[in-house]
Amino acid sequence: MYTYSEYDDAYVRRRVAEFAQQVERRIDGSLTEDEFKPLRLMNGLYLQLHAYMLRVAIPYGTLDSRKMDQLALIAEKWDKGYGHFTTRQNIQYNWPKLPDVPAILEALADVGMHAIQTSGNTIRNVTADHFAGAAADEIEDPRPVAELLRQWSTDHPEFQFMPRKFKIAITGSPNDRAVTKAHDIGLRMVRNDKGEPGFEVLVGGGLGRTPMIGKVINEFLPKADLLPYCEAIVSVWNTLGRRDNKYKARIKVTVAENGLDTFRALVEERFAEIRPEFTGVDQEILASIEKEFAAPAFRNAPTEAYDAFYAADPVFRSWADTNLAEHRVEGYAIVTISLKAHGQTPGDASADQMRVMADLARRYGHDELRISHEQNVILPHVHKSDLPAIHAELAQAGLATANVGLISDIIACPGMDYCALATARSIPVAEQIATRFDELKLEHEIGEMKIKISGCINACGHHHVGHIGILGLDRAGVENYQITLGGDGTETAAIGERTGPGFAYDEIVPAIEKIVETYLKERESAEERFLDCYRRVGINPFKLALYGEDAKGRARAA
C-alpha cells in the first residue's frame, strides 16, 4: 500500500490550511457563497438536501486498518456515526457542519487521505478492480499504475478547468470488475504477442443521460507510454470538448461527434508531441510505487479446519458460497463483506462496523481492505483457516449477510433521501426489494442478479448496466420508476433496454417480482443466469408480464 511521501503530506496539509482559511472567511462574511462554492467543491464539500456532504477519496478503493479506523472516528466525532460507501469507491459523510470540515480534513491528512478532486471538472478518483493483487485471473496488480495516475492527475495544472468531470477506471484482469467500459478512459491490462503487459485503452464510455460503451482507441499501449497517452487523450478532449452545453461536454459526446478515427488521430498527434517530455522519471516513480504494493507474506498452512467447518455449518457454508472469491494463492480466499443487510441502506457502515472490519483486516487480512464499486468491503487476502473466526465476528457485527452477487446485493445511489440533484428516492426501493425477496426465500434460487438503482438521470447507481436497472424520475410531481433490462457492466458490457412506461413508488417492487417470476419460468435450467436467459428470450416475455396484452400499445404511448 502506498504511503505518503513528505511531498504528499506537505501538499495535503497546505491544502487543508488553505481551505480552513477559506471557511473562516466564508463564515465571517468576507466571501459570498458564489465565491466560496467552487472552493468548497475543490475540497469535496457539497451542500445537499438536508446538510453538507463531504466526499472523501479512497484511491482505487484501497485502505488499511489505520485509515478505516480514522474513517470510523470521523463518523463518530463529526457526523452521525456512519458513513456511506459509494459506487466510485469513495466514502461520503452526510451530516458534517461547515465549521468542522477543516478539522475533518486534518484528521484525514493524519492518515494520508484527502477529499481533493472528488468534485468539480477535474480528473476524479481513479477506480480499480476491488480484487486487485488478489484475483486468480489477474495479469498484474493495476494499483501501482492507478497510484501513478493519481499522482499525475492531482493538481495537474492543465486539467483543473476542463469541460466536465473525467473518470478513469483500471483493471488488471480479463474479467472486468471495474466497469472500465463505462468510464471516460478505461484501462484493461493485456499482454502482447511477446507476453509483455500493456493496456487496451478504451475511451468515451459513460452512463448518465447519454449512456455509451467505451470504444477501443488503442489495442495495445506499452506500459511506459501510459501517462503521455492518457495526457494526450485528456488534452485533446480539454481543447475539443464542448463547453457550451454541459450535457454534451463529456468525452463520450466529443468522441461520438468527431468520430473515433478523427479523435484517435488527434490523440496520436498530441502524443507524438508530448512523449519526448516524459524522460523516464514517471517510470522511476512507478518502480518505487510498485515496491510499496509488494504482495504480503502469504503463509502456507493447512485448510482442513475450514473444510470441516464448511461441511458442518450450513450458515457458514451459505456465506462461503456467495461471499468468497478465488484467490491467486492456494489456501487463501478473497472475502466480500456485504454492506447490504436486507432492509438496510446499501453501502452504509456504522463506525462500530468500520472498526470491526479494520480489526479483522489487521488480525487476519495482511492489513488490507478494499471498497468495491458495488458498495461492499473486501478483505482481499485471507487464509481459509481463519474464515470461521472471521465469519463469527462479522455475524456479531451484523456484517455476515450471505448475498454477494444476488438480488439483494443492490447498488443504489443516495437518491432523494440526500442528493440535491435526485428526482426520486433510491434507498427505500432497494430496501424493499431486498426485504421482499428475503421473505420469499428466493434469492439463492434466483442466482446471480445485479439490480442497480439511480434516483436521477445522472446514473450514479449505474442503472444502465444493471441486469435490472431502475431509474427514479419525477413525473408531474410524483415519483415514477423506469425499468431497463439486460444491462451488463463487465467485459461483455451492454446498456439495458427500457421495458416501457414507468411504475409508481408502490408498484415498483411488484413489477420486479413479475420480472423475476418470468425469468424463473423462462430459464432453461437453474444454471442459466438471468442475463443469459434475457439475451436468449429477449424483452417480450418480460413486457408481457409487466404490461399484459396491451404491452405493445403502452410501449408506443411511452
Add this chain to the structure above:
Amino acid sequence: MARAFTPKVVTANDLIEGDVIYLTEQDQWTRHHNEAELIDDEAHAEIRLLFASGQHAKAVGVYLADAKAGPDGPEPVHFREAFRAKGPSNYAHGKQETRA
C-alpha cells in the same frame, strides 16, 4: 391568460449547519416549514426572494418553493419539499430527529 400564482415559501440551507431553513414574516429564519411566511402574491414573492438572497451570512441557495395552507401553517406541495421538511426516509435523522 396568465397562470394563477401558486403560493410559495422562501427556503434555503443554513450556512453553518447546512440544514433546511424558511423565511418568516418577521424577516427571521425558522427550521420549521409551518412557521414560514406563506406568500400568495407574485410581486411580494419577488421582494421576499430578493431580501432572502441578500442574507449571505445565513442562507445558502435561496429559492421559492410551492406550498399550501394547512391547519398548523404552510405545508409542502412537492414531495422533494416534503423530504426537505422532514428528513431522509432510511434513518430518523434531520428534522424528524429534532422534532420527535
